[in-house]
Amino acid sequence: MGYRFSRGDVEYLRSDEGRQALAACNELELSTSSWLSDIAAAREKVGDRYAAVVETVLLRRKARAKLDEPGEWLLTDDALQQASAHYVARYRADRLAGRDVHDVTCSIGADLVTLARTASRCVGSDLDEVRLAMARHNCAEAGVAPAVVLADALRPVSRGTAVVADPGRRDSSGRRTWRPEDFAPPLDALARTYAGRDLVVKCAPGVDPEVVPWAAEVEIISLDGQVREACLWSGGLAEVSRRATVLRSDGSREAVTDTEPDDAAVREVGEWIVDPDGAIVRAGLVRQYAARHGLGQLDHRIAYLTGEAPPAGVRAFRVLEHGKYSERALRAALRKRRVGRVEILVRGLDVDPNKLRPRLRLGGTEQASVVLTRIGPTPTALICRAERIPPS
Known part of the structure; x- marks a missing residue:
């Protein structure tokens, strides 16, 4: 839950004395390895208010990645x-x-x-x-x-x-x-x-x-x-x-809504596989997104899409080969391609990528992306090369 600030803490941190204390403690590294010595230094610099000051310094550092210019803001961890x-x-x-x-x-x-x-x-x-x-x-x-x-x-x-x-x-x-x-x-x-x-x-x-x-x-x-x-x-x-x-x-x-056409058909595997953004999947708008971009579904129950041209600005997967999935067949195909590093994406199959990856025992110099899914009743593996499509 983090440090529990009081009204007195806020008044102190807003004061000239508090701002000076924050500036002094901002010079501390406050890492895991330096924590004990840094806390001792903060106590010496600030006195009894050191905990509120150190917490504020840490929160401001975290806030830079999330908020717009939070330089002198006062924050709590939960907030x-x-x-x-x-x-x-x-x-x-x-x-x-x-x-x-x-x-x-x-x-x-x-x-x-x-x-x-x-x-x-x-x-x-x-x-x-x-x-x-x-x-x-x-x-x-x-x-x-x-x-x-x-x-x-x-x-x-x-x-x-x-x-x-x-x-x-x-x-x-x-x-x-x-x-x-x-x-x-x-x-x-x-x-x-x-x-x-x-x-x-x-x-x-x-x-x-x-x-x-x-x-x-x-x-x-x-x-x-x-x-x-x-x-x-x-x-x-x-x-x-x-x-x-x-x-x-x-x-x-990009925004996709339920007012758009959803006439995306199920297709054979095309040149590309597209994994729609999670917001589109969670909103139940995969078919609308597919229809907008001229894509089809690999299976009507699965969110993976396929087509000959992926949308601009997305990360898509160029299909190199595909076939019925078995661990043995996938291992052989990846070794033939001298793949040593593999990204594994799964939908519709009970496969844990983190457990599968070491079992493949790969040692090549190439990298690939593998899409594991079900097309109809058939478990399918697609070996792909991930590419970032330039914005239009």
């Missing part, structure tokens, strides 16, 4: 873990641009800062006074000035705003919880509280749409190939029923 990556937060804020927006679980203000940059007017609220103090500091550091108030998300204090919520997904011991009724606040309670209002709720990407029937649109979002979160949109914010949004840190994006 940083739950905050959206800034590309994702910016995308969501763009969907709400020009609206009056109320972030009813604003925490340390990570998403609130991004919302405030595109909203017409913006409010943030939370029940945690320590995190609210951090949010006010972070908004000031970022150059935005939303109203930040103490309020319960289940007791509305605004009218006419689009409501944004990011319920806590950890129990009192810090362990993740996956049941929507255990979120803080619970999903159904949020939906009841803001029934008839424009509401967007951020949650884990594995949410079952059946447990959130009030969500008119379920959007699954990925960033650079990693599925990050689901967004549940209701009221006038919903545009489709299902959406997969594929974001890349180069600024490009």
Whole structure:
């Protein structure tokens, strides 16, 4: 759960003395090998506040990979873990641009800062006074000035705003919880509280749409190939029923929705295999994606696609050979190609790549990608060469 900050810690860290302490401790390596000596040095430099200072230094270092310019921000470990990556937060804020927006679980203000940059007017609220103090500091550091108030998300204090919520997904011991009724606040309670209002709720990407029937649109979002979160949109914010949004840190994006044609046929193995982004798979939009790009399915139950030209900007697999899968046949084919390093992708077969790889006993100098799947009743192995397709 990390260090538990107090209001006194926040006031100290915002003071000139605290800033000087942070600068002094930022010079420490704070690695596993140097930890004991660094903590001793921090105690000497800072005194009794050393734990809050060291934790803040470490969190700021971690935040650089996730947040947009968090240089002097104040953070907690839980809040940083739950905050959206800034590309994702910016995308969501763009969907709400020009609206009056109320972030009813604003925490340390990570998403609130991004919302405030595109909203017409913006409010943030939370029940945690320590995190609210951090949010006010972070908004000031970022150059935005939303109203930040103490309020319960289940007791509305605004009218006419689009409501944004990011319920806590950890129990009192810090362990993740996956049941929507255990979120803080619970999903159904949020939906009841803001029934008839424009509401967007951020949650884990594995949410079952059946447990959130009030969500008119379920959007699954990925960033650079990693599925990050689901967004549940209701009221006038919903545009489709299902959406997969594929974001890349180069600024490009692709969205697939359930309103698009899904007439992708099952085909014989073509020149390429395409493994759709995880957001597309989780959103159940593989057929729509295939139809958009002129691809077919290897099997109607499996997400692997095939065709003669993969989409621009994706990592695809050029098929070198394929046939019925057996471990012995695969080992012989890879050795014939002098493959020593192999990437193994599996769908539809009970094969553990980490257990299979050492059993292949490869020792060549080449590398390959192997796609293991089921085509109809036949377990199939496709030996491929992975290639990054240039953007169009």
